[in-house]
Amino acid sequence: MKRIIFSLSAAPGMPEELARIYGAELGQIEHRQFPDGETYLRLISPVQAADVVLVCTLDRPDPKIMPLLIAAEAARNQGARSVSLVAPYLAYMRQDKAFRSGEAVSSTSFARLLSAYFDLLLTVDPHLHRIAALEDVYTVPSRVVSAAPTIANWVRTNAPNALLIGPDEESEQWVQDVAQRAQAPSAVLEKRRWGDFDVSISGGSLPDMTGKQPVIIDDIASSARTLVETVELLKNAGAAAPICVVVHPIFAGDSYDELLAAGAKQVVSTNAVHHPSNAIDMSESIAAALEEFGLESDELNDAEQFPRPVST
Structure with a gap:
């Protein structure tokens, strides 16, 4: 099965190492902003029937999230067999409770958003406090890589x-x-x-x-x-x-x-x-966890029960 990794945001050298260890192609992606600030994105490498992995570490996440979701949707629309997210840093884990009236619980909102776009999620040591495990807020299979x-x-x-x-x-x-x-x-x-x-x-x-x-x-x-x-x-x-x-x-x-x-x-x-x-x-540990995760595992089949965005 073809594996392809696209990098949207990562430490220098990590996407290349992940592709090498994981036995994946390092995909080419074109990404820029229009003058009005909106995102233009093109997957140059074909993804038909491929297991696609998007690498995007989500520190300072707000400018990164829209390109990430657009890339995930593009991969799915272009025939990817699966679309997974490797987010070495996973944002919006701290606000896991409303401490004052009217506060948004952003950890839940963010989890619902990512769960709608991806089949699998892999991250490194998320900041879990009152949330015991990622599975408590994410509705797709997830793995935590320990540093x-x-x-x-x-x-x-x-x-x-x-x-x-x-x-x-x-x-x-x-x-x-x-x-x-x-x-x-x-x-x-x-x-x-x-x-x-x-x-x-x-x-x-x-x-x-x-x-x-x-x-x-x-x-x-x-x-x-x-x-x-x-x-x-x-x-x-x-x-x-x-x-x-x-x-x-x-x-x-x-x-x-x-x-x-x-x-x-x-x-x-x-x-x-x-x-x-x-x-x-962390490249070797992440790649090993990605391999162990198994994009052809039963967990991927289980993930299909969750709704995905539908393009018209």
């Missing part, structure tokens, strides 16, 4: 004598997973969030860090306030300058520079989101 094994490999190679630090209680299970794989000790701090750019970190009873290289691990850095506070706490505790490892390096505004200025020894991230700090390649 823990790849991060653990990086830590073993690049951070001798590492002490892994989780900045909050939510990170505990995840940090312990990385620590076990890296065969390194770990500790978890306490966080209180007062607003989008206001958090406080408490060290509690930090372990002895003599001779240890602190490695702070977080799933997402948006404002980076959590990381900045953690770096400053460790610095005040007399620890060595920490390394910060981030799965999704959003780094809004000047937050990346602020983190370095706070005293981080090094900031590294996975290429789930394109950023200068990218040092950990």
Whole structure:
């Protein structure tokens, strides 16, 4: 069965690596904006009877979503056997509850939108909080690729004598997973969030860090306030300058520079989101998960029960 990958937004080199490992053709796509801001999109590579994979990491998602949906619909209209989405970063997962009267629960709205256009969804470590699993909001088969094994490999190679630090209680299970794989000790701090750019970190009873290289691990850095506070706490505790490892390096505004200025020894991230700090390649893990997902599996047949957009 023909496999073809189209890249709409991804870290440099990731689409090529995915195509190579997954045994797919790297498709050609023409994409531009008209003067009025509307999207023009053309699939140059033919997709008739092919399993199509659209790669689009959805950081800063609003300008990306319309081209993505148009590409998915175009592939389906041109005879693709299936249309799947690889979104290394999946947006709109945070607002999973209405905290005040009238608030939109955007995680549900976004899930309903993507579920209508795709047969399969694959992402890397989505920010699940009150949502237990993607299946709770997405109505198409989905897979989560864990960055823990790849991060653990990086830590073993690049951070001798590492002490892994989780900045909050939510990170505990995840940090312990990385620590076990890296065969390194770990500790978890306490966080209180007062607003989008206001958090406080408490060290509690930090372990002895003599001779240890602190490695702070977080799933997402948006404002980076959590990381900045953690770096400053460790610095005040007399620890060595920490390394910060981030799965999704959003780094809004000047937050990346602020983190370095706070005293981080090094900031590294996975290429789930394109950023200068990218040092950990997720391509192999994503391709392996895509292969395991199996576009010819029973899950694809199950997905056919869900409604798809119909063009006239």
